[in-house]
Amino acid sequence: MESFIEFHSKSSGIYLSVKNILYKKKTKYQEILVFENEFFGRVLALDNLIMTTTKDEFIYHEMLSHVPMKSHPNPKSILIIGGGDGGTLREVLKYPIDKAYLVEIDEEVINVSKIFFPELSKSFDDKRVKVIIMDAIEWVKKNNEKFDVVLIDSTDPIGIAEGLISEKFLQNVKKLMNDISVICIQSESPFYHLEILEKIYKTFKNVFSNAYVYTAPIPTYPGGYWSFTISFLGLNAPEIRNQYIIENLKFYNDEIHKSCFSLPQFLKERIYGAN
């Protein structure tokens, strides 16, 4: 194997040359691949879809974490669904939180991250963290602790992650959310997966009564352009609501928080149906 192509459609994709393969294993849930690329550094792929790379992981993890975290007046308890690489966990731990639960279905993703992505997985050592290896769909039915911020950091919602965007699952998640709380999910590429994004938006709006879409450029994801969908309980509008100063961020800042909700016309019309 000298090169890796992730197809985004049948006829287009991203090309990466493979310097060397560091790990390859088929688990019960998916195929995990870690390889080295000269430009992007270490690359983690699940079922041949790039999940994260050393070079650009900061964008996805900062944008999935800080927009919801800064939208809450005082986030103390965090639930991450998926996120086995530890990157999202690392970001939420930058706040003075009390606890962060991470519910990951595939323990091997965590193990692999601990070996090959220490800058992400170092977060697992923090005392505030509790890791639960379980299918989140089952876990949310049984758990009765509540959370201020819920982050759904899943693979593409086809295959094993499909259930994470169902109304039934989200209704169960809602029962675990405090009266004032925020939920956010990665919602795919506006260029390649507009139907999935639209479906996620509508489901969120249905379940949580409100929903907003924001975007960020992520070079190793399809189209280099990614979306996130966020909803609120007991709050409205995605304002900055706490003054915690998080240092050393490379992507997120207050201006980005405000501007990331401005959608291109084609997306605005499709999602909000407005002009």
Place this chain on the structure above:
Amino acid sequence: MESFIEFHSKSSGIYLSVKNILYKKKTKYQEILVFENEFFGRVLALDNLIMTTTKDEFIYHEMLSHVPMKSHPNPKSILIIGGGDGGTLREVLKYPIDKAYLVEIDEEVINVSKIFFPELSKSFDDKRVKVIIMDAIEWVKKNNEKFDVVLIDSTDPIGIAEGLISEKFLQNVKKLMNDISVICIQSESPFYHLEILEKIYKTFKNVFSNAYVYTAPIPTYPGGYWSFTISFLGLNAPEIRNQYIIENLKFYNDEIHKSCFSLPQFLKERIYGAN
């Protein structure tokens, strides 16, 4: 040839399958290639770098045109340097302008666009348009008409387009600009070409006293994320300054105009040196 890879670095790039090659020719200046791809439609590549595709050309052309056009109180005379495919021209002609000059070095790009990209090149039929086939570096020395808006729509500023970001050239362009006027240039990928972007920003700031960088996601350009640099004479800050209503845009809108200047932290620090 069954596939096309544009390398963005030695080890990464975009992969497109080639349904069929429509045109391939080496001109005096560059190699022109037009092929069909199932997802992106028709693709125009110059020296193997993707310039435009049927599917995503609206983003680049709208963002290069409307941000500067809407920043001017009443743009009447437009100069486009490069832009032989006609896409930028099409956008500026949506305003009630008096004249649009297009100075393109390679006539064959215009010819090819007229055959294979009619939705872009239809703009050449407009009576307000004057096409000049000439090296812009020579043309700006001789011309003495003045313009409200100058758009530099060039290939990557290495090779034939390198002179278009030199201080000497930009000083000559400045002489052709009205007391109240705007100049804008495509300034490459913030992920892949940060040094070129920084150089363009500094040169613009030097020549025009002010400069601002804005960005847009463009799936077929390196990193899927592109930058533009804009400067003003007799104006400051990139505000919306006219109320012309341009209908049927697919990317640009007023919110995008305001938000596209918000830069991610790594870029903000690199360009403006601020926190």
